Amino acid sequence: MTKALKTSGRIIVDFEIPAKKPWSAFVKKGQTLRIVDTHGQQAIDTLFYCADNLQERYSAQDTLRAQVSAYISTGTKIVSSEGRTMLRVTADSCGLHDTSAGACSCESNTVRFGHETKYQHACRENFVLEATKYGLGKRDIVPNLNFFMNVPIDPQGNFTVVDGVSKPGDYIELVAEIDVLCLISNCPQINNPCNGFYPTPVQVTIFEADS
Amino acid sequence: MILTEAEKVEITAHRKRYEELKTVGQGEAPRALPPATSRDDAPIVENAIVHREIVPAGWYWTMKLDRGETLRLLNQSGKSCGALTAWNRADPSERLNHADTVKVQWAAALRKGRVILSDMGRVVFSITEDTSGAHDAITGVSNARTVLDRYGEGFRNTRDNLALAAGKIGLDRADIASVVNFFAPVSVSEDGTFRWDENKRSAGDFVDLRAELDLWVAISNCPHPMDPAKIYAPGDLVAIRYRSKPPMADDLCRTASAEAKRAFENNALYLEGTAQ
Numbered sequence: 512m513t514k515a516l517k518t519s520g521r522i523i524v525d526f527e528i529p530a531k532k533p534w535s536a537f538v539k540k541g542q543t544l545r546i547v548d549t550h551g552q553q554a555i556d557t558l559f560y561c562a563d564n565l566q567e568r569y570s571a572q573d574t575l576r577a578q579v580s581a582y583i584s585t586g587t588k589i590v591s592s593e594g595r596t597m598l599r600v601t602a603d604s605c606g607l608h609d610t611s612a613g614a615c616s617c618e619s620n621t622v623r624f625g626h627e628t629k630y631q632h633a634c635r636e637n638f639v640l641e642a643t644k645y646g647l648g649k650r651d652i653v654p655n656l657n658f659f660m661n662v663p664i665d666p667q668g669n670f671t672v673v674d675g676v677s678k679p680g681d682y683i684e685l686v687a688e689i690d691v692l693c694l695i696s697n698c699p700q701i702n703n704p705c706n707g708f709y710p711t712p713v714q715v716t717i718f719e720a721d722s
Numbered sequence: 723m724i725l726t727e728a729e730k731v732e733i734t735a736h737r738k739r740y741e742e743l744k745t746v747g748q749g750e751a752p753r754a755l756p757p758a759t760s761r762d763d764a765p766i767v768e769n770a771i772v773h774r775e776i777v778p779a780g781w782y783w784t785m786k787l788d789r790g791e792t793l794r795l796l797n798q799s800g801k802s803c804g805a806l807t808a809w810n811r812a813d814p815s816e817r818l819n820h821a822d823t824v825k826v827q828w829a830a831a832l833r834k835g836r837v838i839l840s841d842m843g844r845v846v847f848s849i850t851e852d853t854s855g856a857h858d859a860i861t862g863v864s865n866a867r868t869v870l871d872r873y874g875e876g877f878r879n880t881r882d883n884l885a886l887a888a889g890k891i892g893l894d895r896a897d898i899a900s901v902v903n904f905f906a907p908v909s910v911s912e913d914g915t916f917r918w919d920e921n922k923r924s925a926g927d928f929v930d931l932r933a934e935l936d937l938w939v940a941i942s943n944c945p946h947p948m949d950p951a952k953i954y955a956p957g958d959l960v961a962i963r964y965r966s967k968p969p970m971a972d973d974l975c976r977t978a979s980a981e982a983k984r985a986f987e988n989n990a991l992y993l994e995g996t997a998q
Contacts, residue, residue, distance in 0.1 A: 550723050566895050566896045567895075570862060572820070572901065575862070579948075581914045581915075581916065593881065594865040594868060594881070613819065613822055613825060614821075616822075617843075618841070619825070619841075621984060621988060622981050624739075650897055665910070665912075666912060667831065669748055669829060670825065701736055703740050709725065709729065
């Protein structure tokens with residue numbers, strides 16, 4: 512699918528994340544991270560950490576407040592826990608991404624869907640395992656970005672995960688303003704519509720534009 | 723993508739179950755929640771009070787709160803915002819999680835009868851009384867940058883306050899994840915933008931948070947970053963720690979929804995020592 516997208520510049524990483532699996536890489540200042548929802552309707556749970564101080568990390572609450580709006584799209588600044596802009600969303604063919612609903616976990620699944628779902632694979636399992644590669648652990652896992660996940664919040668506060676609107680091949684691009692570490696969990700959830708109840712692979716590309 | 727017949731059957735079954743959970747979670751459960759507490763109601767018996775703290779404008783406080791005790795936050799001036807986070811004292815890697823709180827209850831609006839969850843599928847607080855229902859679990863707190871941009875030099879901010887609060891119990895910035903802002907009337911408009919409704923908070927508003935685990939709690943009393951007031955003057959925030967009555971079988975927060983019941987089942991397993 513990524514073959515259809517033009518990449519003018521040097522490709523640093525081009526990788527298909529299998530369904531339900533984690534992935535991570537550093538994105539350097541000025542480089543672009545492109546994430547492609549290859550099959551459509553696939554939530555891609557994502558966290559960022561500042562490479563020069565991994566304690567400074569993505570903050571969902573600060574990102575939303577900074578833009579005074581509840582959803583992520585072109586123009587969104589990805590803001591750190593200390594109020595620094597980490598990346599900017601520069602392109603988005605889907606137009607609707609979430610950062611209010613956080614990631615699924617075995618524990619929260621029991622509360623949402625019943626105790627019988629406890630032993631199903633979950634995003635926070637992916638995040639913790641991937642984080643340990645960098646000396647990080649569970650306490651470094653915070654509420655995250657959910658690319659291609661559709662979570663409307665209405666004026667009464669009703670909060671619902673509904674069917675995604677992303678089509679196969681939809682993509683989002685983010686340009687790093689500082690060096691960052693990116694962690695992704697290609698969401699394995701099968702109990703709500705965030706993955707169309709059927710998790711699928713996605714493509715990630717990191718590239719440097721021609722200067 | 724070609725699905726097998728078995729996969730299609732499974733997808734259909736999962737979707738059906740999700741729709742059933744949603745119908746109850748957004749229908750019967752919130753309709754059964756009581757109205758807001760009256761500001762004259764729910765007095766605290768004097769001999770139940772363990773401690774009363776007045777947190778001045780711009781300051782913070784760290785407190786121990788045992789399971790079964792309640793923290794009352796009182797917005798004495800009507801201009802305070804109580805930014806709060808909490809950790810499980812036995813294992814601070816378990817902490818308040820705003821995303822799980824709103825997602826699991828199908829509701830971004832916190833009010834009497836709702837619960838606040840940890841990242842481990844357990845209840846941290848029950849909201850047992852609440853006069854305003856005007857709280858914010860989504861838009862976070864002030865930091866050095868937002869306060870400098872807004873008010874200039876010389877004002878304290880919540881992010882640094884919470885780092886100090888955490889530092890005094892052996893924790894640090896990495897331990898601060900989600901924050902809930904009490905007395906912060908933020909809602910989401912139809913077009914997705916946030917709005918602030920100042921008329922939804924008043925002097926004398928209070929909220930009661932009953933601890934459901936043994937906790938460390940940190941609160942900060944700085945202006946909410948969306949507070950439109952032009953001057954930095956949040957007023958005193960009063961925090962009262964008191965011993966509350968043990969919950970009965972029909973306790974509102976424990977029975978308000980199927981999700982809350984399951985979260986309390988997780989608390990019970992944990993407290994019995996049969997699960998971690």
